Amino acid sequence: MKKLPLTVGVLLLALLGMFVTAVVPSGWAYAMCAAVGYLAEPVVVKRVTSGMQPLPRVGLSVASGSVLRGSSALVLLARAGEGGSGAFVLVALGFLAMQALRVAYGGLLLYVWWCRRLPAVTRNVDLSVLRIPDAPPRRLMDLYRGPIAFIDLPLVAGAAVAVEAGARWAAGGAAAAVLAGVVAVVLLAVPAWRSRHLAAKGRVLDAVREQVRASEPEVVVYFSGDLHSAYQLNGWLPVLDRTKRRVVIVLREREMLPRLDPTTRPVVCLPLGKDLAAFELPSARVALFAANAANNTHLLRMPQFRSVYIGHGDSDKPTSFNPFTKVYDEVWVAGPAGRERYARSGVGVADTDVVEVGRPSLWPVAATTVAAPQPTVLYAPTWEGFHGDEGAATSLITMGPALVRTLLARQPSIRLLYRPHPLTGTLDRRAKAAHAEILALIEAANGGATEDDARLERMAARLDAVRHAGRGDEAQTARDAARPAADWEAVLAEWQDAYWADGTRHRVTAGSRPGLYDCFNHADVLIADVSGVVTDFLAADKPYAVANPAGLDADVFRERYPAAAAGHLIGPDLAGLDELLDRAGGAPDPLAHERGRLRARLLGPVEADPLAPFERALDALLRRAAG
Structure with missing residues (x-):
C-alpha cells in the first residue's frame, strides 16, 4: 500500500x-x-x-x-x-x-x-x-x-x-x-x-439439498465466525470423522471453506439465512455449535433441532462461561470443573443442562515425549482476546519476547517450539509487534533458512494442492471435491516426518501443520497462558507452567484459574522459569501427583477411547430428540 x-x-x-x-x-x-x-x-x-x-x-x-x-x-x-x-x-x-x-x-x-x-x-x-x-x-x-x-x-x-x-x-x-x-x-x-x-x-439449491438429504444426516455441526476463527472448527474435524453418527457440517461464510482442514464429512456453506431456512434435513435432529456467533440464531430458531454448545476448548477464561451459552438446550463440558465453572459464574446455564463428555479429541496425545537431542519447551501464548480479564491476558505483550530471549540464550541445551494463537495481533498492535520480535529472534537463533526449510516449503505447497482439491473458482472446486482427498493423510504424515527430522532447530508452528497435539508429543514442558491449551496438556502428564502476566499472588491466581493448580507459575519478571526448566531436564516434579488429580477434574475420568463419553452423550440426545 x-x-x-x-x-x-x-x-x-x-x-x-x-x-x-x-x-x-x-x-x-x-x-x-x-x-x-x-x-x-x-x-x-x-x-x-x-x-x-x-x-x-x-x-x-x-x-x-x-x-x-x-x-x-x-x-x-x-x-x-x-x-x-x-x-x-x-x-x-x-x-x-x-x-x-x-x-x-x-x-x-x-x-x-x-x-x-x-x-x-x-x-x-x-x-x-x-x-x-x-x-x-x-x-x-x-x-x-x-x-x-x-x-x-x-x-x-x-x-x-x-x-x-x-x-x-x-x-x-x-x-x-x-x-x-x-x-x-x-x-x-x-x-x-x-x-x-x-x-x-433455486434449482441449484434444491439439487444440493437432495444430495445431502440422501446421506440422511443425523447431526448438524454448525459454524459461523470471523475467517481467522476456522481453527475453532478444525479442531473438531478429527472427532467428527471418527464418530459413528452421520454428520453434516454447515458453514455460513463461503470464504471459510478454503480454511477448512480436509474431512470425510459432507460440508455445505449456506451464506444466506433464507437459504439455510429452506435447506430442510428431516433426518437431522441435533445441532452442535463450536462457537458463539450472531448467525447461530438462524439455526437456533428452528424447533426441530436439539441444540448443543460444544465450544472449541475448555479453559478458565471467561469465554468458557459466556452468558450467550444459555440459549442452547445443552452445554457439553469436559469434566466436573466445567460444570462448576458455569454454576459459579451465575450466567443462567442450569446445572441440569450441563453434560460432561470429556475431551474427545485427545486420543493423539501421548504421555511420552518424542526423543530429541535436548529438552524441548513449547511456548503457546493466547491472544489478546475480548474478555478484559487481566489474569487471563496474553503474556505475549508483557513478557513474551523476554521469555523467548531467555530460552534461546540457553541453546543448545534447550529447543523452543513457539505456537502463537491464530488470532494473535488482531486486536492489539503491541501483541503483533511482540510476535514479530519473537519471529525475528527465532530466525536469528536458527541462523537463517536452510535447504531443509526450502524442501519443507515445497512439501507444504504440495499439501495445499491436495487440501484444496480442484482448480478454478468455487463452483469448479465444489464439483471436484465430491470426495475427500484420498492422499491427504499420507502427504501430511510425510511432511510431518520431514518437519520433525531435525530435532535441534527452533520451530514456529501454526494451524494443522503440525497440529497442537503433535507439538505436545514433541515437548518436554509447556509454557502457556490461561487457555484451553493448558487443560488439554494435562492429558500428556508432563510439567507445565502458566504465565502470570499481571503478577497476581500465586494463591489468588491458582484459586481464580484452577487449571494452574498443578502447574508452575511464571511471573512478569520470569521468576519460576528456572524451576520449570529443571523439570524439562528430568528433575523430579513435586506437582506430578497433583496433575493426575487435576486431570480427572478438568478432563473427566480417563477412558481407553476419549471419544466414548462424547458418543454416549450424542446417542442419548438423539434418542431423546427422536422421542
Missing part, C-alpha cells in the same frame, strides 16, 4: 501528459505518456478495487483510463489537422464501439460470476447432477490483465503514428481495437453460455 500514492500520481501525470502532448501535438511524446499510463493503470485499479464487490469493481474498470486515453487520441487527431477527415469520423465511431464492447464484456463477466457463485458451496457432496463446467481461464476473468484490458492500445498507437504518417493509421488502429474487443467478448460469451443453467439459484 505504500506504493499506491506514487503509482496513482504516476498514472494521473501520464493521463495529463497525454492530453498535453495531444494539444501540442507530439506523436512520440504522446506515445511515451501512453506507455507509462498502460503500465501504471493495472496496478492502481487492482489495488483500489481490492475487496470491492464485483459490480463496483467492474464499473471502475470499465470507466477507467480507456475513456480518457480514447478522448486524448481524438484531441491529438484534431490538433494534427485531421478533425474534418473521414478517418477522424471512423476513429470516433471506433472509440464509441470500443467503449460499448468494454461495457458488454463487464456485463458478461458479472453474469459468469453470478452464475458460478453457487447458493450452496460444498465439499464431499456429489454435484454431478448440476453439470458444472470448468471455470473460465483466470486471465479471461481478469479485468486488469485479460483480453479486454488494453483493447484501446491499437487506437492510441494509431493516433500517435498518425501525427507523422497520416490519419489512415488511426483508422486502422480503431478498427483493430474494435476487432480485439469483439474477440474478447466472444471468448467470454462461451463460458457464459455454458454456465447459464447455474443462474437458476
Whole structure:
C-alpha cells in the first residue's frame, strides 16, 4: 500500500501528459505518456478495487483510463489537422464501439460470476447432477490483465503514428481495437453460455439439498465466525470423522471453506439465512455449535433441532462461561470443573443442562515425549482476546519476547517450539509487534533458512494442492471435491516426518501443520497462558507452567484459574522459569501427583477411547430428540 500514492500520481501525470502532448501535438511524446499510463493503470485499479464487490469493481474498470486515453487520441487527431477527415469520423465511431464492447464484456463477466457463485458451496457432496463446467481461464476473468484490458492500445498507437504518417493509421488502429474487443467478448460469451443453467439459484439449491438429504444426516455441526476463527472448527474435524453418527457440517461464510482442514464429512456453506431456512434435513435432529456467533440464531430458531454448545476448548477464561451459552438446550463440558465453572459464574446455564463428555479429541496425545537431542519447551501464548480479564491476558505483550530471549540464550541445551494463537495481533498492535520480535529472534537463533526449510516449503505447497482439491473458482472446486482427498493423510504424515527430522532447530508452528497435539508429543514442558491449551496438556502428564502476566499472588491466581493448580507459575519478571526448566531436564516434579488429580477434574475420568463419553452423550440426545 505504500506504493499506491506514487503509482496513482504516476498514472494521473501520464493521463495529463497525454492530453498535453495531444494539444501540442507530439506523436512520440504522446506515445511515451501512453506507455507509462498502460503500465501504471493495472496496478492502481487492482489495488483500489481490492475487496470491492464485483459490480463496483467492474464499473471502475470499465470507466477507467480507456475513456480518457480514447478522448486524448481524438484531441491529438484534431490538433494534427485531421478533425474534418473521414478517418477522424471512423476513429470516433471506433472509440464509441470500443467503449460499448468494454461495457458488454463487464456485463458478461458479472453474469459468469453470478452464475458460478453457487447458493450452496460444498465439499464431499456429489454435484454431478448440476453439470458444472470448468471455470473460465483466470486471465479471461481478469479485468486488469485479460483480453479486454488494453483493447484501446491499437487506437492510441494509431493516433500517435498518425501525427507523422497520416490519419489512415488511426483508422486502422480503431478498427483493430474494435476487432480485439469483439474477440474478447466472444471468448467470454462461451463460458457464459455454458454456465447459464447455474443462474437458476433455486434449482441449484434444491439439487444440493437432495444430495445431502440422501446421506440422511443425523447431526448438524454448525459454524459461523470471523475467517481467522476456522481453527475453532478444525479442531473438531478429527472427532467428527471418527464418530459413528452421520454428520453434516454447515458453514455460513463461503470464504471459510478454503480454511477448512480436509474431512470425510459432507460440508455445505449456506451464506444466506433464507437459504439455510429452506435447506430442510428431516433426518437431522441435533445441532452442535463450536462457537458463539450472531448467525447461530438462524439455526437456533428452528424447533426441530436439539441444540448443543460444544465450544472449541475448555479453559478458565471467561469465554468458557459466556452468558450467550444459555440459549442452547445443552452445554457439553469436559469434566466436573466445567460444570462448576458455569454454576459459579451465575450466567443462567442450569446445572441440569450441563453434560460432561470429556475431551474427545485427545486420543493423539501421548504421555511420552518424542526423543530429541535436548529438552524441548513449547511456548503457546493466547491472544489478546475480548474478555478484559487481566489474569487471563496474553503474556505475549508483557513478557513474551523476554521469555523467548531467555530460552534461546540457553541453546543448545534447550529447543523452543513457539505456537502463537491464530488470532494473535488482531486486536492489539503491541501483541503483533511482540510476535514479530519473537519471529525475528527465532530466525536469528536458527541462523537463517536452510535447504531443509526450502524442501519443507515445497512439501507444504504440495499439501495445499491436495487440501484444496480442484482448480478454478468455487463452483469448479465444489464439483471436484465430491470426495475427500484420498492422499491427504499420507502427504501430511510425510511432511510431518520431514518437519520433525531435525530435532535441534527452533520451530514456529501454526494451524494443522503440525497440529497442537503433535507439538505436545514433541515437548518436554509447556509454557502457556490461561487457555484451553493448558487443560488439554494435562492429558500428556508432563510439567507445565502458566504465565502470570499481571503478577497476581500465586494463591489468588491458582484459586481464580484452577487449571494452574498443578502447574508452575511464571511471573512478569520470569521468576519460576528456572524451576520449570529443571523439570524439562528430568528433575523430579513435586506437582506430578497433583496433575493426575487435576486431570480427572478438568478432563473427566480417563477412558481407553476419549471419544466414548462424547458418543454416549450424542446417542442419548438423539434418542431423546427422536422421542
